[in-house]
Amino acid sequence: MPVRVIGMIGVAPPAGTALHVIGGGVSPGFLGEFAQAHEQAGFDLVLVGYYSSSAEGFAVAACAAAQTTRLGYVVAHRPGLVAPTLAARTIATFDALWGGRLAVHIIAGNSDEDMQRDGDFTPKEERYERAAEYLDVMRRAWTCAEPFDHNGRFYRVRNVFPDVRPVQRPYPELLFGGSSPGALAMGAQHCDTFAMFGEPLAETAERMAAFRRLAEGFGRPAPKFNISFRPIIGRTEGEAWDKARGILANLKGAPPHPRGQDQSGKRLVDLAARGDIHDERLWMPVAALSGGKGNTSCLVGTPEQVAEAMLKYYRMGVASFLMRGFDPLDDAKDYGRELIPRLKAGALAIDREATLAA
Template sequence: MPVKVIGMIGVAPPQGTALHVIAGGISPTFLREFSQAHEAAGFDYVLVGYYASSAEGFNVASYAACQTKTLSFLIAHRPGVVSPTLAARAAATLDQLSGGRLALHIIVGNSDADQQREGDFSPKEERYVRAAEYLDVMRKVWTSTKPFDYEGKFYRFRDVFSEARPFQQPHPPLFFGGSSPGAMEMGAQHCDAFAMFGEPLAETAERIAEFRRMTQPFGRTPRFNVSFRPIVAETEGKAWDKAKKILEDLKSSGTMPTKAQDKSAERLVELARRGDVHDERLWMPVAGAAAGKGNTSCLVGTPEQVAAAMLKYYRLGVASFLIRGFDPLGDVTDFGRELIPRLKAGALDIDRELAAAA
């Protein structure tokens, strides 16, 4: 299967060196430009992020889909904010209207504070149990050919049926992320792709093997996604200089988080404590300074070097990469010109090599 490349769009232009792209007001002009830039650069998907204060993701993706032709949208979605039956119909509707350009990234909220802004005071591990029920209901809505009843701990329904069916069968892809037991159990039962922050190759291989074992009782064959912040330049020295300047700018911005808010973030902070550089190109100081928040595992080097580093993960079984830069719009163009073509060509070479060996 060809490697997939995922970016991330926001609705307002970020200022300066950017850790995040989903804050601020709504600029239709910027959203259109940002989406079209990703499409032109060869991205397959873009992530539409989620905070309790941010623009609503289904509407953002719907507008961006009207401004593009082939770009798909990975919408971050919190189970429990709306009914799973409504969410299933909304997703099926957008999947149909966009011609199958939808995927969902299931999140339960990276902080209790942000959940509480939406009236949810449930502890995180309980949210994962609820999310498993939620996804069970959604998948039944998408696939059931006749009305069904549902009786769970958190949800109860009678005579449920949807005439809105997804374009993609059996349903749009479901991504998830997390490192806690609750997250892993939910994903093993219900999700198609495990999204991980960038960690060293050895740790990534361990996580892939562990999750594959967890999905076996459910007869599932999972896919894997890894997130990186590539920092590329025409020479390796210039790339490292650029990386150091980015770190300085972020530290001086006064907007960096101070505390890791989940298990995945804690893993990144610990990796940063162990050393600045892992596997030659994986650079962790930004992740350490950002308390593990914001997909801040960096790969530093020339486009050739960074593509080669990413292809080592592809050989481990990683089928897609979420990449974004600290100059959100400018980096999209640079990645499309220098990095993405090398990554996709290299993945095809690996596919041919493995096919010949088989």
């Protein structure tokens, strides 16, 4: 299984040491440069995030797709703000226009405060139930061979049979993240890839095994897994650790993140309370400082050391990695010079070993 590398793009240059790339004004020139840098660095896809204050994700991805040739886009999407049939056509249209370069990250949880800014006052656990029905209707719209009706708790549609279908079959990949029972049940029933924040190897293995059992209970195919890290790399290990400490010092002077903590973030904060370093390279003080928000599990070392740390997760069955840095544009370029090539070459070597052993 070839390894896949996902980055993250935003629409405006961040100032200073950046914890987040969502927000700010819209700069088409910077967006194009950011996307092109990821394509040239060897990223396979980039995430376009979502907050109630951020630029609209499908428009951002379309603008970036027009300025790249190969790079794919993982667009974050909140079920419930539009009808599932409209979302199905929006996603299918993008996929058809841009040659199958789309995946969708489903966000049903997030903070109540951020949901309410978009007019959604539905309680979180109910949002997961609504999202499950939403995804059921959306998937049927992509795959139906004849018109269908749906009469559910949250949605009622009649005679649905869209003209536009996705290029990807049966439909673009659906990713999700979360730690609550509602999030996991929704994902196990309807999504393809479980996206996790970076946790120690043992905890990650436990989460993967539990989610496989859950998906199997719903009669779903074996799920795929993505894990997110902030690599901090240097020419030497000492240089990398000095860089990490400098990043932490800069972030301590930044304003706090305004959005609430979810259960996945709480897991990171709890892990950070157990110790700054896990499994030799997993560094958690930034996660503690941010309250677990913003993909803040760091791997620290030389490109070779960080790639080897990531390949330990690959051996466990994690075939997709989301990575971004604290200097987002320049870090993406740096990852492309040594880290991504080492990660992809190492994954191929592991695959060859497995083939020979079989």
